[in-house]
Amino acid sequence: MILIDRMREDIQAVFDRDPAARTTLEVVLTYSGLHAIWFHRIAHFLWQHDVKLLGRIVSAFSRFLTGIEIHPGARIGRRLFIDHGTGVVIGETSEIGDDVLIYQGVTLGGTSLRKEKRHPTIEDQVMVSAGAAVIGPVRIGRGSRIGAGAVVVSSAPPYSTIVGIPGKVIEGESTRQDIVTLDHAHLPDPVARAINGLVEKLNQLGVRLEEIEERQDCLDDKLVPPEPPSNGAVAKEPAE
Ligand SMILES: CC(C)(COP(=O)(O)OP(=O)(O)OC[C@H]1O[C@@H](n2cnc3c(N)ncnc32)[C@H](O)[C@@H]1OP(=O)(O)O)[C@@H](O)C(=O)NCCC(=O)NCCS
Known part of the structure; x- marks a missing residue:
């Protein structure tokens, strides 16, 4: 029952965040981001129950079908929506909160070759735009937005907007009070x-x-x- 409820909210997350979504049937049949998450749930379950090889096989099969590579060890919260999806890579020690939105070509990658926490932690309601790379065990605060093509190598506080290479915070909680009097289209x-x-x-x-x-x-x-x-x-x- 919980499984069905989770699947329902995954589908709802698509409607909430993609204006192109039309019917439930269409979403269930054609949204590869949704398929990748459902496969990941199976792969992660197997991984956690020490059936690691099978977990990897499910993950590899999912990548073959969807073009989205999620390591079975990655911890993913509820209602993650991967839009378009092709070329998304989510590493083993990545942690993703609830209501996160990820576009095509995103990498949540590691920098260390050691078996330790080496991938990012993405808090709730973060948006990671097309082609962005978040590298290393950094933490992206809740509600943040990472711009298209950004390469983020350091942590960011909640509600940041991060753009560029290396990623710089152009708007964050610390600047929120100033922003009340600022023109939002011309952030510093x-x-x-x-x-x-x-x-x-x-x-x-x-x-x-x-x-x-x-x-x-x-x-x-x-x-x-x-x-x-x-x-x-x-x-x-x-x-x-
Ligand atoms: C980061 C982002 C969310 C910011 O949106 P926003 O709050 O509307 O910000 P603005 O467009 O007003 O831009 C603010 C400043 O950041 C700069 N900026 C915005 N996005 C940028 C990016 N990806 N890379 C570098 N700089 C960027 C703007 O040039 C502007 O700079 P300025 O103040 O010097 O003129 C948005 O620009 C973005 O990258 N969206 C991508 C969404 C996506 O991937 N869609 C794919 C759908 S398939």
Whole structure:
């Protein structure tokens, strides 16, 4: 019964997050993300009950059918929706909370070769956009959004928006209060801010250099020796 309820909420998650979904039959028959999660539940059950080889076989079969590779050891919460799905890879020690949305081409990958926690932890209600890679045992706080193509290598607090390579938080809980008065379409960009800082510093250095050059010109003018007098008289040394 629980199994049926879980399947129902998985299907509902598709309707909630994909405006292209039309009928339940269509969703059940054609959404490979849904198939991958259902296969993963079987594979994970086998993995946990020490039937590891069979778990791997189910996972490999699922990858063959769906193009989505989820290691049977990965812990996945409720209502995960993998949209489109092709090329998604979820590593062995990944942990995914509830109501997470993952698009095609996402990698939740490891960096260490040791048998330890080496894959990301994705908290509830996170969105991982197309082609993003989250690498290493980092933690992405609840409600965060990872931009398309981002490569995230460090943890992010809840409600962050992370974009770029390496992934930078352009909006987070710490900036929430400011955002009330900010234009949401123009959130601060930390890279642009750093570049602007450098340009400002360069301008200051330019002004300073011009001042130094002017002083140098004045000194040079003072040090020019006086012209010798034309009538042959000996020029007087300038007074000290
Ligand atoms: C990250 C994301 C969720 C942010 O959306 P948003 O809150 O509407 O943000 P905005 O579009 O206003 O962009 C805010 C800033 O981040 C930048 N930005 C947004 N997405 C980016 C990305 N993927 N990579 C790099 N920079 C990005 C914008 O250029 C903008 O910078 P600026 O302030 O210097 O102009 C969204 O841009 C995104 O990547 N969505 C992908 C969804 C997806 O994968 N869909 C696939 C469906 S098949």
